[in-house]
Amino acid sequence: MTISHTRSKLPSSEGEGLLQSLLIEQQSALEAMPHHVWISPPDEPRIIYFNRRWYEYTGLGKREALRDSGASTIHPDDLELVISSSATARLFSRAYSVDARMRGRNGVYRWFRIRGAPTFSGDKVIAWVGTNTDIDESRKMRDELEAAHARLARVQAITALLTTTLTISDVTGVFLDEVVPFLNAQSGILGLLEPDGQHIRALEQSGGFEAIATVLKGFKSVISLEEPRPSCDCFKLTKPILFESRSSMKREYPMMIEDLKHSGIQAVAVLPLISEARPIGVMNLNFDHATVFEPERIEFMTTIASLIAQALDRARLYDAQREQAEVLERRVQERTHELELHKEELEAFVYTVSHDLRAPLHKLSMTGGLLNNAIAANQKEDVNWLVEGIETGVRRMDQLIRDLLHLSRAGRTPEDPVLINLGETVERVLSELEPTIQTRGVLVQRPESWPNVTYPQTELYQIVLNLLGNAVRFSGQTSSPEVQVAWTLEDSNIVLCVEENGAGIPETQRDKVFELFAKLDPSSSGTGVGLAIVKRIAERHGGGVELDGSPLGGARFRVRIPHLN
């Protein structure tokens, strides 16, 4: 078809005359054609003749039709294509074919194939003759076929995605990113039956979740199956529940309408998730427009729902197994770490113990040998010194072994924590240390009231004994010895604080003093085990011990005593 938007002027060319005679000659044949037929002059894109069929279809009058060459009947979206096809064909005097929608008398557009071809007289074009053939049925079929193919491809893609999903969040991801948009829904929620069999829980990852929660009044992530909701009924009846508009929902679930008021949701589809013939949850789709759920669409949603159900079932199993595996792995790691710590600790322990136990043993070995000579030579002074050495050596050995036993048991006693007054323990220790306190003239200051703590009794005694024992021994090297015991409450832990006015411990040595056999003063009578015991007990019971400088000048130890149950 050749058309022009401009009003045609009256033709006056030579070709026109020829064309008119041709028209008159052929008219009866053209009128009888089952297609639309039109004729256009060779030199300008306007139509001077339409056959009866054309008028019948368009419902236009002759004047109207010839005024714009029938352009008004072409669908606006297709008009440009038709004009350009015809113009190109005219340029090269070649036949053309183009598909376009044409409006019928009833206002409905149908697809036509428009063909135009030049008619020659010799090598001269004398006219353009065209036909419009109704191809609406086949065109629609083709469109439908294409749409069906596209849908199928999409379904295949979604199916493939759903069969490869591993975790529940993978499944909800596919649901939200693929299924919801594909079904033209605005949001969706997957809900799974809780283990109690009484509730349905929305999967948190199934998004639009927050969005829904904010717009949907009364939205709950867990609902009881007894509630009068579409999701519950869908689950219980194991069949889709569909509302194409709000008014249809109002009839069955009047109370939902209030909830939906400001949600923008117009239509809802709820489908049961069925895996291995057993309902496991529901798939909920919300539409912001009234929607017609044709049978194919319902069938499609049902198919997707069953795929999702299987995927979720699989993912649940997978997630559970993975969780279990993770728990196991963590436990193994913890144990391994603990064992490594124990092993390192043990190695260090054995090494230092073998060394430090040998020291007194060595002295005894030397002393024993020399004692013979001294006696033989009747050197009384040496004999006394050596005998004394044996006594202290044996005592020291004994003390070492006892301390090591304490250490090995530290924090590991089967003793249960009991409620005891911290002050009582402090007083018991002080009375034991009384001889040293007297000899050295130590001033011990302590508060009048003490808190109760829950702790294994002998272990608490060990901590206090070691800290106070050190404090009494090392206080006041230059001035008159002074020891302060106090307690504070920090983050619901009781902190026992022991400090003195001795020489103090240099910052670089502060970590070291907690090591086994670490002694700042090698000549001191301590075994070097005490602080290691304190540290170990405190840490084993979830507390700890810290060392810093005291305002009194010496060292300050702070032991955290958590409440044990």
Added chain:
Amino acid sequence: MKPKILIVDDQPDLRKLVRLTLSPSNFELYEASDGLQALDQARAVKPDLVLLDVMMPGEMNGYQVCATIRQETELQHAQIILLTARGQQNDLDAGFESGANNYLVKPFSPTQLLDLVYRCTRQLEARGA
């Protein structure tokens, strides 16, 4: 001439025990209580034999003292016996690497110490002769 022996140990008790062991014999005895003091003494008296405790607090342990003595030409003839509570092979290797001639693993008896000291000083005499 009496062999000169330097006793190095941080514990006075142990120095005294060694001294009691060696004093009946014909030795000239010197003492030091830490690594630095030991080097000072060694440079001053040029001992024939050093009895060197390995585990000493302070800036230098026995191995370091031993290695330093070995680097000084004046002190090269000195025999060094390490006294150590660490009898593991790697401890001994460290001792010989630092240049010690011999070692005694604690605990040892006065007789064991005296035997080793005699052996070392006899070697000295033989060499000196």
